[in-house]
Amino acid sequence: MPVSKEKLEELTKAARRVRRHIIEMTAEAGSGHPGGSLSCADILVALYFHEMKIDPKNPNWPDRDRFVLSKGHAAPTLYAVLAEKGYFPKEELKTLRKINSILQGHPDMKKTPGVDMTTGSLGQGLSAANGMALAGKLDGKSYRVYVLLGDGELEEGQVWEAAMAAAHYKLDNLTAFVDHNGLQIDGPINQVMSPEIIQDKFRAFGWHVIDVDGHDFEDILQAIEEAKSTKGRPTVIVARTVKGKGVPYMENQVDWHGKAPSREQAEEALKALEG
Amino acid sequence: MPKIATREAYGEALAELGEEIKDIVVLDADLSKSTKTSVFAKKFPERFFNMGIAEQNLMGTAAGLATCGKIPFASTFAIFATGRAFEQIRNSICYPNLNVKIAATHAGITVGEDGATHQSIEDIALMRALPNMTVINPADATETKKAVRAAAQMKGPVYLRLGRHPVETIFGEGYEFKPGKGVILREGRDVAIIATGVMVAEALKAAEILEKDGINAMVVNIHTIKPIDEEVILKAAECGAIVTAEEHSIIGGLGSAVAEVLSEKKPVPIKRIGIKDVFGMSGKPEELMKAYGLAAEDIAEAARTLIISKP
Structure with a gap:
């Protein structure tokens, strides 16, 4: 089903708002991970603004689609999306990483409405998503489970334990995204510890694999449709992304993995994100 | 049984x-x-x-x-x-x-x-x-x-x-289990043995050994180590001496948990029976219990030594 021009425009605008939140939030917090938050913004917008069956007024609705942010350091993206969807007031975004905030440095399902799983320690999200997908199958429910992994995160052994299990239990109600921005804290993933070839590895583990441009909504939405119609095995969507996407001085710069912009830098970034 | x-x-x-x-x-x-x-x-x-x-x-x-x-x-x-x-x-x-x-x-x-x-x-x-x-x-x-x-x-x-x-099997079908509540299995006044898991049976045997020596030992079963039953531990402390017994390292387990309660609320002499900061080895379970000092006799001996140091 082709996506309408209006829809694409709506998503593009939402993604711009989300990116602006990410910059404002991390600048206000004085810490955080803007690079990897910006790289996955379009994926989360596609899911929350188009695909997922959710009810922001009823965050714990049992039949909702689930989302697990396995790369929990991209919490600003999730919080921005949830605030935009109305799970909590946008003013809360200013409290990111501050004492007593509902917005912890990494996602906390007990503190933030709309967060389906507590994450932050890398490698653990896919296992939790598997559990949700198994529960869905067991209960005969039609909800779907989405999980986003970082490419550096694929270096964690638990990811592959979980990948094996998802295929073994034929979790076709589960779709994983890999935010393939090519960078991790210490440098390019291929220099630190190459997880390549990511597609071949997932294929070998029994997954259906789709490659997309992680900043192209048509591409992302089409891949999600393909994942939904794939039966008998889980799907991974390997999304080529740009770390720091949308902020020219952050793009593809490893230094912006875990550093907040200063006030001036934030202003410059927000200017680039106008429109 | x-x-x-x-x-x-x-x-x-x-x-x-x-x-x-x-x-x-x-x-x-x-x-x-x-x-x-x-x-x-x-x-x-x-x-x-x-x-x-x-x-x-x-x-x-x-x-x-x-x-x-x-x-x-x-x-x-x-x-x-x-x-x-x-x-x-x-x-x-x-x-x-x-x-x-x-x-x-x-x-x-x-x-x-x-x-x-x-x-x-x-x-x-x-x-x-x-x-x-x-x-x-x-x-x-x-x-x-x-x-x-x-x-x-x-x-x-x-x-x-x-x-x-x-x-x-120590308990009959009528046994009531309340999470977080320790169970006094045997009343006593000279020393209290606080045990958990498989060591509860050893503690009961130790109390019998001590009885023959004229020592009256209380035996407490702590099945829930966390949250621990402070009340029953403080009651046991009235004996003036406590031996803890666990099939676990003496670091961080029941002995530590009991010592934490006692040192803050009612300090009394304590001895911890457990694995003394070493790794195990192959062997028959009964042989290992003896080799690592976890047998009833080891508990009894700890109790005897402790009673001497009672204030």
Whole structure:
């Protein structure tokens, strides 16, 4: 089903708002991970603004689609999306990483409405998503489970334990995204510890694999449709992304993995994100 | 009374409960025949998930199931459950306070012949340090069955510590199990022996040995190590001397938990019977209990020494 021009425009605008939140939030917090938050913004917008069956007024609705942010350091993206969807007031975004905030440095399902799983320690999200997908199958429910992994995160052994299990239990109600921005804290993933070839590895583990441009909504939405119609095995969507996407001085710069912009830098970034 | 391993009682209890509580699901890591989750698996194959030899994913999957209202029992050997997957238990289960029950078998040195790699002597310490976690170490088959039921009925993460080796059945069917409540099994005034798990039977034997020496020993069963029953410990402290007994390292387990309570609220001389900061080895369970100073006579001897130092 082709996506309408209006829809694409709506998503593009939402993604711009989300990116602006990410910059404002991390600048206000004085810490955080803007690079990897910006790289996955379009994926989360596609899911929350188009695909997922959710009810922001009823965050714990049992039949909702689930989302697990396995790369929990991209919490600003999730919080921005949830605030935009109305799970909590946008003013809360200013409290990111501050004492007593509902917005912890990494996602906390007990503190933030709309967060389906507590994450932050890398490698653990896919296992939790598997559990949700198994529960869905067991209960005969039609909800779907989405999980986003970082490419550096694929270096964690638990990811592959979980990948094996998802295929073994034929979790076709589960779709994983890999935010393939090519960078991790210490440098390019291929220099630190190459997880390549990511597609071949997932294929070998029994997954259906789709490659997309992680900043192209048509591409992302089409891949999600393909994942939904794939039966008998889980799907991974390997999304080529740009770390720091949308902020020219952050793009593809490893230094912006875990550093907040200063006030001036934030202003410059927000200017680039106008429109 | 026949000797029954607590893991056997666990398997039976789980299969029984599965009938009553439909939300119970069971996960294992290729050890279902040893942990006895195979009994449940046979009865409820659709609610049993073998996760293979992958304990980190075992815990994470259990967490995910719990977010959807299931009551997962995740089982494997204690060393792998609490050691291999410690951080998954911490971050994916305890921090979000999810309703996962970790029922780990083959705890302690009574694993026997498999040797040190498979003998978990640190698991109570590890699990006790985690916020939101309840730690239960049943003494026999009866207590295990009641503890499994109680664990299923309470909300939040529970660590159930179970053994491989058959142990004497101490309690009759009428025994009432209250999580968090210690049980005085024998009144006494000269010394109190506070024991947990398989050491409860040894403690009772030690009290009989002491009786012959004219020493009147109180015996307390602490099945729930966390939250610990401060009231019963303070009552035991009225004897003026306390011996703790556990099939676990003397660092971080029951002995430490009791010492924490006593040192803050009512300091009395204490001696900890347990594994003295060393690894185990291969051998028959009974041989190992003697070799590591965990036999009834060792408890009795500790009590005798302690009584001399009573103020």
